Amino acid sequence: MESTVVKHRDRQSRNSWVSAITAEEAEILAAAQELVYEAGESVDVVLAAEAAHARTIYSALDEWLESGGLSVKIRMLCAQNTLDWSFVQRHSGNGRPLEVRAARIPLLAALIVDGKAALVCADSAVGRRASAIRDPGVIETLQTLFDGIWRNALQVTERIDFGDRARTDMVRPILEWLRLGVTDEVAARELSVSVRTYRRYVAEIMALLGANSRFQAGVRAAELGLLPVSPPQEPPQPRR
Template structure:
Protein backbone atom coordinates (compact mmCIF):
# COMPACT_ATOMS: atom_id res chain seq x y z
CA UNK A 1 0.00 0.00 0.00
CA UNK A 2 1.35 3.38 -0.95
CA UNK A 3 0.87 5.67 2.01
CA UNK A 4 2.44 8.91 3.18
CA UNK A 5 1.84 10.05 6.73
CA UNK A 6 2.29 13.71 7.70
CA UNK A 7 3.35 14.93 11.11
CA UNK A 8 -0.30 15.31 12.06
CA UNK A 9 -1.09 11.66 11.36
CA UNK A 10 -3.00 12.32 8.15
CA UNK A 11 -2.65 9.65 5.50
CA UNK A 12 -2.36 10.30 1.78
CA UNK A 13 -3.38 7.09 0.06
CA UNK A 14 -3.19 6.37 -3.64
CA UNK A 15 -6.50 4.91 -4.78
CA UNK A 16 -7.78 3.66 -8.09
CA UNK A 17 -11.04 5.19 -9.33
CA UNK A 18 -14.06 3.50 -7.81
CA UNK A 19 -17.50 4.66 -8.85
CA UNK A 20 -19.28 4.62 -5.53
CA UNK A 21 -22.14 6.85 -4.47
CA UNK A 22 -22.19 8.81 -7.73
CA UNK A 23 -25.74 9.97 -7.06
CA UNK A 24 -24.73 11.44 -3.72
CA UNK A 25 -21.67 13.09 -5.22
CA UNK A 26 -23.92 14.70 -7.82
CA UNK A 27 -26.32 15.87 -5.13
CA UNK A 28 -23.42 17.28 -3.15
CA UNK A 29 -22.17 19.17 -6.20
CA UNK A 30 -25.64 20.53 -6.87
CA UNK A 31 -26.13 21.72 -3.30
CA UNK A 32 -22.63 23.23 -3.27
CA UNK A 33 -23.44 25.11 -6.46
CA UNK A 34 -26.75 26.23 -4.98
CA UNK A 35 -25.04 27.49 -1.85
CA UNK A 36 -22.40 29.31 -3.87
CA UNK A 37 -24.89 30.95 -6.22
CA UNK A 38 -27.10 31.94 -3.30
CA UNK A 39 -24.17 33.59 -1.55
CA UNK A 40 -23.16 35.44 -4.72
CA UNK A 41 -26.68 36.75 -5.31
CA UNK A 42 -26.93 37.95 -1.74
CA UNK A 43 -23.47 39.41 -1.48
CA UNK A 44 -24.62 42.92 -2.37
CA UNK A 45 -27.17 42.76 0.43
CA UNK A 46 -24.91 41.34 3.14
CA UNK A 47 -24.83 44.60 5.08
CA UNK A 48 -28.59 44.20 5.54
CA UNK A 49 -28.52 40.48 6.23
CA UNK A 50 -26.22 39.38 9.04
CA UNK A 51 -27.41 35.78 8.64
CA UNK A 52 -25.09 35.15 5.68
CA UNK A 53 -21.46 36.16 5.33
CA UNK A 54 -19.08 35.45 2.45
CA UNK A 55 -15.47 34.93 3.54
CA UNK A 56 -12.85 35.47 0.83
CA UNK A 57 -9.74 35.25 3.02
CA UNK A 58 -8.68 31.57 3.43
CA UNK A 59 -7.16 31.80 6.91
CA UNK A 60 -10.25 33.61 8.23
CA UNK A 61 -12.43 30.82 6.85
CA UNK A 62 -10.27 28.24 8.62
CA UNK A 63 -10.50 30.18 11.88
CA UNK A 64 -14.27 30.48 11.49
CA UNK A 65 -14.65 26.72 10.99
CA UNK A 66 -12.53 25.98 14.05
CA UNK A 67 -14.55 28.48 16.09
CA UNK A 68 -17.82 26.77 15.13
CA UNK A 69 -16.42 23.48 16.41
CA UNK A 70 -15.19 25.12 19.61
CA UNK A 71 -18.53 26.82 20.29
CA UNK A 72 -20.75 23.81 19.49
CA UNK A 73 -22.81 22.69 22.47
CA UNK A 74 -24.60 19.45 21.63
CA UNK A 75 -23.53 18.28 18.17
CA UNK A 76 -21.30 19.08 15.25
CA UNK A 77 -21.29 17.57 11.76
CA UNK A 78 -18.08 18.03 9.80
CA UNK A 79 -17.14 17.41 6.18
CA UNK A 80 -13.42 17.32 5.43
CA UNK A 81 -12.79 16.90 1.72
CA UNK A 82 -10.58 19.93 1.20
CA UNK A 83 -6.98 21.07 1.60
CA UNK A 84 -5.01 19.69 4.54
CA UNK A 85 -4.45 23.09 6.11
CA UNK A 86 -8.18 23.36 6.72
CA UNK A 87 -8.40 19.74 7.87
CA UNK A 88 -5.58 20.10 10.38
CA UNK A 89 -7.20 23.14 11.98
CA UNK A 90 -10.56 21.39 12.29
CA UNK A 91 -9.00 18.21 13.72
CA UNK A 92 -7.19 20.30 16.31
CA UNK A 93 -10.37 22.15 17.22
CA UNK A 94 -12.28 18.86 17.54
CA UNK A 95 -9.60 17.38 19.80
CA UNK A 96 -9.54 20.44 22.04
CA UNK A 97 -13.34 20.66 22.20
CA UNK A 98 -13.74 16.97 23.07
CA UNK A 99 -11.10 17.35 25.80
CA UNK A 100 -12.66 20.47 27.31
CA UNK A 101 -15.29 20.66 30.04
CA UNK A 102 -18.61 19.54 28.59
CA UNK A 103 -16.88 17.77 25.72
CA UNK A 104 -18.41 14.49 26.84
CA UNK A 105 -21.82 15.87 25.89
CA UNK A 106 -20.84 16.74 22.33
CA UNK A 107 -21.83 14.37 19.50
CA UNK A 108 -19.50 14.45 16.50
CA UNK A 109 -20.01 13.07 13.01
CA UNK A 110 -16.94 13.38 10.83
CA UNK A 111 -17.19 12.69 7.09
CA UNK A 112 -13.80 12.43 5.37
CA UNK A 113 -12.15 11.33 2.17
CA UNK A 114 -9.33 8.75 2.30
CA UNK A 115 -6.74 11.53 2.01
CA UNK A 116 -8.16 13.64 4.85
CA UNK A 117 -8.74 10.76 7.25
CA UNK A 118 -6.58 11.20 10.36
CA UNK A 119 -5.94 7.80 11.92
CA UNK A 120 -4.61 9.35 15.12
CA UNK A 121 -7.96 11.02 15.70
CA UNK A 122 -9.85 7.83 14.81
CA UNK A 123 -7.75 5.73 17.18
CA UNK A 124 -8.01 8.26 20.00
CA UNK A 125 -11.83 8.21 19.92
CA UNK A 126 -12.51 4.68 18.67
CA UNK A 127 -14.11 3.74 22.01
CA UNK A 128 -16.31 6.85 22.10
CA UNK A 129 -19.81 6.16 20.70
CA UNK A 130 -20.46 9.91 20.55
CA UNK A 131 -17.66 10.35 17.98
CA UNK A 132 -18.29 8.71 14.62
CA UNK A 133 -16.05 8.83 11.56
CA UNK A 134 -16.94 7.70 8.05
CA UNK A 135 -15.21 7.85 4.70
CA UNK A 136 -16.75 8.60 1.30
CA UNK A 137 -15.70 9.84 -2.12
CA UNK A 138 -17.01 13.38 -2.25
CA UNK A 139 -16.05 16.52 -4.16
CA UNK A 140 -13.66 19.11 -2.75
CA UNK A 141 -15.78 20.56 0.02
CA UNK A 142 -15.34 21.55 3.64
CA UNK A 143 -18.27 22.19 5.94
CA UNK A 144 -19.14 22.48 9.62
CA UNK A 145 -22.70 22.40 10.97
CA UNK A 146 -22.90 23.31 14.65
CA UNK A 147 -26.04 22.52 16.66
CA UNK A 148 -28.10 22.85 13.43
CA UNK A 149 -27.93 26.60 14.03
CA UNK A 150 -24.69 27.77 12.43
CA UNK A 151 -22.81 26.47 9.42
CA UNK A 152 -19.80 27.23 7.30
CA UNK A 153 -19.29 25.84 3.80
CA UNK A 154 -16.14 26.15 1.73
CA UNK A 155 -16.63 25.11 -1.90
CA UNK A 156 -15.79 25.99 -5.47
CA UNK A 157 -18.09 28.40 -7.28
CA UNK A 158 -18.20 30.43 -10.46
CA UNK A 159 -16.45 33.19 -8.54
CA UNK A 160 -13.69 30.85 -7.31
CA UNK A 161 -13.21 28.96 -4.07
CA UNK A 162 -14.85 30.74 -1.18
CA UNK A 163 -16.38 30.13 2.21
CA UNK A 164 -19.83 31.15 3.35
CA UNK A 165 -20.96 31.31 6.97
CA UNK A 166 -24.66 31.26 7.69
CA UNK A 167 -27.25 30.99 10.42
CA UNK A 168 -30.09 30.70 7.89
CA UNK A 169 -32.35 27.71 8.47
CA UNK A 170 -33.19 27.75 4.76
CA UNK A 171 -29.55 26.98 3.95
CA UNK A 172 -28.68 24.76 6.91
CA UNK A 173 -31.67 22.44 6.52
CA UNK A 174 -30.83 21.18 2.99
CA UNK A 175 -27.15 21.04 3.85
CA UNK A 176 -27.93 18.82 6.84
CA UNK A 177 -30.26 16.64 4.76
CA UNK A 178 -27.51 16.19 2.19
CA UNK A 179 -24.99 15.34 4.89
CA UNK A 180 -27.37 12.69 6.27
CA UNK A 181 -27.79 11.15 2.81
CA UNK A 182 -24.07 10.86 2.14
CA UNK A 183 -23.45 9.70 5.73
CA UNK A 184 -25.82 6.75 5.39
CA UNK A 185 -23.84 5.41 2.43
CA UNK A 186 -20.35 6.20 3.71
CA UNK A 187 -17.92 3.60 5.05
CA UNK A 188 -17.77 3.33 8.84
CA UNK A 189 -14.28 3.76 10.33
CA UNK A 190 -14.20 2.27 13.82
CA UNK A 191 -10.42 1.94 14.11
CA UNK A 192 -7.42 1.09 11.97
CA UNK A 193 -8.03 -2.22 10.24
CA UNK A 194 -5.55 -4.71 11.66
CA UNK A 195 -4.85 -7.83 9.62
CA UNK A 196 -2.23 -9.02 12.10
CA UNK A 197 1.46 -9.09 11.31
CA UNK A 198 3.14 -7.56 8.28
CA UNK A 199 3.03 -10.78 6.24
CA UNK A 200 -0.72 -11.20 6.71
CA UNK A 201 -1.27 -7.53 5.91
CA UNK A 202 0.61 -7.90 2.62
CA UNK A 203 -1.36 -11.04 1.74
CA UNK A 204 -4.63 -9.27 2.61
CA UNK A 205 -3.74 -6.37 0.32
CA UNK A 206 -2.91 -8.74 -2.52
CA UNK A 207 -6.20 -10.56 -2.01
CA UNK A 208 -8.10 -7.27 -1.98
CA UNK A 209 -6.43 -6.35 -5.26
CA UNK A 210 -7.66 -9.58 -6.79
CA UNK A 211 -11.15 -9.09 -5.42
CA UNK A 212 -11.16 -5.64 -7.03
CA UNK A 213 -9.98 -7.13 -10.34
CA UNK A 214 -12.59 -9.89 -10.26
CA UNK A 215 -10.03 -12.72 -10.37
CA UNK A 216 -11.44 -16.18 -9.68
CA UNK A 217 -10.49 -17.96 -6.47
CA UNK A 218 -8.56 -20.63 -8.35
CA UNK A 219 -6.47 -18.13 -10.33
CA UNK A 220 -5.90 -15.88 -7.30
CA UNK A 221 -4.80 -18.81 -5.13
CA UNK A 222 -2.39 -19.97 -7.81
CA UNK A 223 -0.91 -16.48 -8.19
CA UNK A 224 -0.41 -16.24 -4.41
CA UNK A 225 0.94 -19.78 -4.16
CA UNK A 226 -1.64 -20.84 -1.58
CA UNK A 227 -4.46 -23.36 -1.66
CA UNK A 228 -7.95 -22.35 -2.75
CA UNK A 229 -9.22 -23.31 0.69
CA UNK A 230 -6.69 -21.04 2.40
CA UNK A 231 -7.47 -18.22 -0.02
CA UNK A 232 -11.19 -18.47 0.72
CA UNK A 233 -10.50 -18.49 4.44
CA UNK A 234 -8.51 -15.27 4.04
CA UNK A 235 -11.35 -13.74 2.04
CA UNK A 236 -13.85 -14.61 4.77
CA UNK A 237 -11.61 -13.10 7.46
CA UNK A 238 -11.11 -9.91 5.44
CA UNK A 239 -14.85 -9.54 4.86
CA UNK A 240 -15.45 -9.96 8.59
CA UNK A 241 -12.85 -7.32 9.49
CA UNK A 242 -14.34 -4.88 7.01
CA UNK A 243 -17.91 -5.60 8.08
CA UNK A 244 -18.75 -6.53 4.49
CA UNK A 245 -21.52 -8.89 3.44
CA UNK A 246 -20.18 -9.50 -0.07
CA UNK A 247 -16.85 -9.57 -1.86
CA UNK A 248 -17.81 -6.53 -3.90
CA UNK A 249 -18.64 -4.59 -0.75
CA UNK A 250 -15.31 -5.67 0.78
CA UNK A 251 -13.49 -4.26 -2.26
CA UNK A 252 -15.42 -1.00 -2.09
CA UNK A 253 -14.78 -0.54 1.61
CA UNK A 254 -11.11 -1.40 1.21
CA UNK A 255 -10.80 1.27 -1.48
CA UNK A 256 -12.58 3.87 0.63
CA UNK A 257 -10.36 3.11 3.63
CA UNK A 258 -7.18 3.32 1.57
CA UNK A 259 -6.25 -0.33 2.07
CA UNK A 260 -5.49 -1.14 -1.55
CA UNK A 261 -2.02 -1.12 -3.02
CA UNK A 262 -1.02 1.72 -5.36
CA UNK A 263 -1.33 0.82 -9.00
CA UNK A 264 1.82 0.74 -11.08
CA UNK A 265 2.03 1.25 -14.86
CA UNK A 266 0.92 -1.90 -16.65
CA UNK A 267 -0.74 -3.37 -13.54
CA UNK A 268 -3.95 -5.36 -13.70
CA UNK A 269 -7.08 -3.25 -14.26
Protein backbone atom coordinates (compact mmCIF):
# COMPACT_ATOMS: atom_id res chain seq x y z
CA MET A 1 0.00 0.00 0.00
CA GLU A 2 2.80 2.39 0.89
CA SER A 3 4.38 1.67 -2.47
CA THR A 4 1.11 2.47 -4.24
CA VAL A 5 0.77 5.77 -2.38
CA VAL A 6 4.34 6.74 -3.26
CA LYS A 7 3.74 5.97 -6.94
CA HIS A 8 0.52 7.99 -6.90
CA ARG A 9 2.28 10.97 -5.34
CA ASP A 10 5.08 10.71 -7.89
CA ARG A 11 2.55 10.64 -10.69
CA GLN A 12 0.77 13.71 -9.34
CA SER A 13 4.08 15.49 -8.97
CA ARG A 14 5.08 14.69 -12.55
CA ASN A 15 1.70 15.80 -13.87
CA SER A 16 2.14 19.16 -12.15
CA TRP A 17 5.24 19.70 -14.27
CA VAL A 18 3.12 19.86 -17.43
CA SER A 19 0.58 22.70 -17.47
CA ALA A 20 -1.99 23.13 -20.22
CA ILE A 21 -2.37 26.61 -21.71
CA THR A 22 -5.26 27.83 -23.81
CA ALA A 23 -4.57 28.33 -27.50
CA GLU A 24 -5.29 32.06 -27.21
CA GLU A 25 -2.39 34.09 -28.58
CA ALA A 26 -2.37 36.46 -25.60
CA GLU A 27 -1.88 33.63 -23.11
CA ILE A 28 0.76 31.93 -25.25
CA LEU A 29 2.58 35.26 -25.56
CA ALA A 30 2.49 35.76 -21.78
CA ALA A 31 3.81 32.24 -21.18
CA ALA A 32 6.60 32.72 -23.76
CA GLN A 33 7.62 36.05 -22.24
CA GLU A 34 7.70 34.61 -18.74
CA LEU A 35 9.84 31.71 -19.92
CA VAL A 36 12.47 33.64 -21.89
CA TYR A 37 12.96 36.14 -19.08
CA GLU A 38 13.99 33.19 -16.88
CA ALA A 39 16.80 32.28 -19.30
CA GLY A 40 20.32 32.46 -17.95
CA GLU A 41 22.31 30.41 -20.46
CA SER A 42 20.37 29.28 -23.50
CA VAL A 43 17.11 29.51 -25.43
CA ASP A 44 16.40 26.97 -28.17
CA VAL A 45 13.52 27.82 -30.49
CA VAL A 46 11.56 25.74 -32.98
CA LEU A 47 9.33 27.64 -35.40
CA ALA A 48 7.54 25.39 -37.84
CA ALA A 49 3.93 25.96 -36.79
CA GLU A 50 1.21 28.04 -38.37
CA ALA A 51 1.81 31.76 -38.83
CA ALA A 52 -0.09 32.83 -35.68
CA HIS A 53 2.06 30.72 -33.35
CA ALA A 54 5.26 31.83 -35.10
CA ARG A 55 4.31 35.52 -34.81
CA THR A 56 3.62 35.11 -31.10
CA ILE A 57 7.01 33.51 -30.42
CA TYR A 58 8.81 36.10 -32.55
CA SER A 59 7.04 38.87 -30.62
CA ALA A 60 8.16 37.47 -27.27
CA LEU A 61 11.75 37.06 -28.46
CA ASP A 62 11.81 40.51 -30.04
CA GLU A 63 10.76 42.24 -26.84
CA TRP A 64 13.16 40.20 -24.72
CA LEU A 65 16.15 40.85 -27.00
CA GLU A 66 15.38 44.54 -27.29
CA SER A 67 15.25 44.80 -23.49
CA GLY A 68 18.71 43.31 -23.05
CA GLY A 69 18.56 39.53 -23.40
CA LEU A 70 21.78 39.55 -25.43
CA SER A 71 24.01 37.49 -23.15
CA VAL A 72 22.00 34.28 -23.63
CA LYS A 73 22.88 31.88 -26.44
CA ILE A 74 19.93 31.53 -28.83
CA ARG A 75 19.52 28.77 -31.42
CA MET A 76 16.54 29.01 -33.74
CA LEU A 77 15.27 26.26 -36.04
CA CYS A 78 12.84 27.49 -38.69
CA ALA A 79 10.85 25.99 -41.49
CA GLN A 80 11.05 27.73 -44.85
CA ASN A 81 7.71 29.50 -44.33
CA THR A 82 8.42 30.75 -40.80
CA LEU A 83 11.86 32.28 -41.36
CA ASP A 84 11.56 36.01 -40.57
CA TRP A 85 14.47 37.71 -42.34
CA SER A 86 13.85 41.08 -40.70
CA PHE A 87 14.14 39.42 -37.26
CA VAL A 88 17.38 37.70 -38.29
CA GLN A 89 18.86 40.95 -39.58
CA ARG A 90 17.92 42.85 -36.42
CA HIS A 91 19.31 40.36 -33.94
CA SER A 92 22.23 38.55 -35.61
CA GLY A 93 25.78 39.63 -36.39
CA ASN A 94 28.07 42.00 -34.49
CA GLY A 95 28.78 39.38 -31.83
CA ARG A 96 25.14 38.80 -30.97
CA PRO A 97 24.51 35.23 -29.74
CA LEU A 98 21.71 34.40 -32.23
CA GLU A 99 22.21 31.52 -34.66
CA VAL A 100 19.48 30.55 -37.10
CA ARG A 101 19.18 27.37 -39.15
CA ALA A 102 16.55 26.15 -41.60
CA ALA A 103 15.26 22.60 -41.78
CA ARG A 104 12.24 20.55 -42.71
CA ILE A 105 10.57 19.90 -39.38
CA PRO A 106 7.09 18.87 -38.18
CA LEU A 107 4.44 21.49 -37.44
CA LEU A 108 5.52 22.79 -34.06
CA ALA A 109 6.42 25.95 -32.15
CA ALA A 110 8.55 25.52 -29.05
CA LEU A 111 10.89 27.26 -26.63
CA ILE A 112 13.41 25.34 -24.52
CA VAL A 113 15.07 27.45 -21.82
CA ASP A 114 18.33 26.38 -20.14
CA GLY A 115 17.40 22.73 -20.79
CA LYS A 116 15.02 22.95 -17.81
CA ALA A 117 11.70 24.37 -19.03
CA ALA A 118 9.79 24.50 -22.29
CA LEU A 119 6.73 25.91 -24.00
CA VAL A 120 5.29 23.76 -26.79
CA CYS A 121 2.51 24.79 -29.19
CA ALA A 122 1.10 22.34 -31.71
CA ASP A 123 -2.06 21.38 -33.54
CA SER A 124 -3.80 18.14 -32.63
CA ALA A 125 -6.88 16.17 -33.63
CA VAL A 126 -8.89 18.17 -31.08
CA GLY A 127 -7.51 21.58 -32.06
CA ARG A 128 -4.62 23.80 -31.06
CA ARG A 129 -2.81 22.94 -27.86
CA ALA A 130 -0.08 24.64 -25.84
CA SER A 131 1.74 23.36 -22.77
CA ALA A 132 4.29 24.73 -20.31
CA ILE A 133 6.63 21.87 -19.40
CA ARG A 134 9.09 21.42 -16.55
CA ASP A 135 9.23 17.63 -16.47
CA PRO A 136 12.96 16.72 -16.70
CA GLY A 137 12.27 13.60 -18.74
CA VAL A 138 10.16 15.41 -21.31
CA ILE A 139 12.62 18.31 -21.49
CA GLU A 140 15.50 15.90 -22.06
CA THR A 141 13.63 14.26 -24.94
CA LEU A 142 12.80 17.63 -26.52
CA GLN A 143 16.40 18.76 -26.17
CA THR A 144 17.71 15.57 -27.77
CA LEU A 145 15.34 15.95 -30.72
CA PHE A 146 16.31 19.59 -31.14
CA ASP A 147 20.04 18.85 -31.07
CA GLY A 148 19.65 16.05 -33.61
CA ILE A 149 17.84 18.27 -36.12
CA TRP A 150 20.15 21.21 -35.42
CA ARG A 151 23.28 19.27 -36.40
CA ASN A 152 21.93 18.64 -39.92
CA ALA A 153 20.12 21.95 -40.47
CA LEU A 154 21.23 24.64 -42.91
CA GLN A 155 22.85 27.68 -41.32
CA VAL A 156 21.17 30.96 -42.23
CA THR A 157 23.26 34.11 -42.27
CA GLU A 158 21.55 36.44 -44.68
CA ARG A 159 18.90 36.47 -47.37
CA ILE A 160 20.13 34.95 -50.61
CA ASP A 161 20.03 37.62 -53.31
CA PHE A 162 20.47 36.57 -56.93
CA GLY A 163 20.17 40.08 -58.29
CA ASP A 164 17.37 41.53 -60.40
CA ARG A 165 14.01 39.91 -61.15
CA ALA A 166 15.07 38.48 -64.51
CA ARG A 167 18.11 36.78 -62.98
CA THR A 168 16.07 35.41 -60.09
CA ASP A 169 13.49 33.98 -62.51
CA MET A 170 16.31 32.24 -64.35
CA VAL A 171 17.88 30.86 -61.16
CA ARG A 172 14.71 29.11 -59.95
CA PRO A 173 14.51 26.55 -62.77
CA ILE A 174 18.26 25.93 -62.45
CA LEU A 175 17.81 25.13 -58.76
CA GLU A 176 14.93 22.79 -59.54
CA TRP A 177 16.93 21.02 -62.23
CA LEU A 178 19.88 20.65 -59.85
CA ARG A 179 17.60 18.99 -57.33
CA LEU A 180 16.19 16.68 -60.00
CA GLY A 181 19.60 15.79 -61.45
CA VAL A 182 18.97 17.14 -64.96
CA THR A 183 22.08 17.03 -67.15
CA ASP A 184 23.92 20.24 -68.03
CA GLU A 185 23.25 19.75 -71.73
CA VAL A 186 19.48 19.44 -71.27
CA ALA A 187 19.28 22.35 -68.80
CA ALA A 188 21.40 24.59 -71.03
CA ARG A 189 19.13 23.81 -73.98
CA GLU A 190 16.05 24.74 -71.92
CA LEU A 191 17.64 28.10 -71.00
CA SER A 192 18.90 28.68 -74.54
CA VAL A 193 22.46 29.22 -73.34
CA SER A 194 25.71 27.37 -73.88
CA VAL A 195 26.71 24.53 -71.56
CA ARG A 196 29.70 26.62 -70.47
CA THR A 197 27.44 29.54 -69.48
CA TYR A 198 25.05 27.20 -67.65
CA ARG A 199 27.92 25.71 -65.67
CA ARG A 200 29.07 29.20 -64.70
CA TYR A 201 25.57 29.92 -63.36
CA VAL A 202 25.65 26.68 -61.38
CA ALA A 203 29.04 27.52 -59.87
CA GLU A 204 27.79 30.97 -58.79
CA ILE A 205 24.62 29.49 -57.24
CA MET A 206 26.56 26.83 -55.32
CA ALA A 207 28.90 29.50 -53.96
CA LEU A 208 25.98 31.66 -52.77
CA LEU A 209 24.34 28.68 -51.06
CA GLY A 210 27.57 27.36 -49.57
CA ALA A 211 26.86 23.98 -51.17
CA ASN A 212 29.48 21.30 -51.81
CA SER A 213 27.48 19.48 -54.46
CA ARG A 214 24.74 20.21 -56.95
CA PHE A 215 22.22 18.05 -55.15
CA GLN A 216 23.03 19.83 -51.88
CA ALA A 217 22.42 23.16 -53.61
CA GLY A 218 18.94 22.01 -54.63
CA VAL A 219 18.16 20.74 -51.12
CA ARG A 220 19.39 23.94 -49.46
CA ALA A 221 17.39 26.04 -51.88
CA ALA A 222 14.26 24.12 -50.92
CA GLU A 223 14.98 24.52 -47.19
CA LEU A 224 15.44 28.28 -47.62
CA GLY A 225 12.16 28.61 -49.51
CA LEU A 226 13.84 29.48 -52.82
CA LEU A 227 11.86 26.74 -54.55
CA PRO A 228 8.07 26.48 -54.72
CA VAL A 229 6.32 24.24 -52.19
CA SER A 230 4.13 22.70 -54.92
CA PRO A 231 5.25 19.39 -56.45
CA PRO A 232 8.01 19.90 -59.04
CA GLN A 233 7.25 19.58 -62.73
CA GLU A 234 8.63 16.73 -64.76
CA PRO A 235 12.27 17.40 -65.62
CA PRO A 236 13.02 18.22 -69.25
CA GLN A 237 14.04 15.20 -71.26
CA PRO A 238 16.99 14.96 -73.68
CA ARG A 239 16.08 15.09 -77.34
CA ARG A 240 16.35 11.93 -79.30
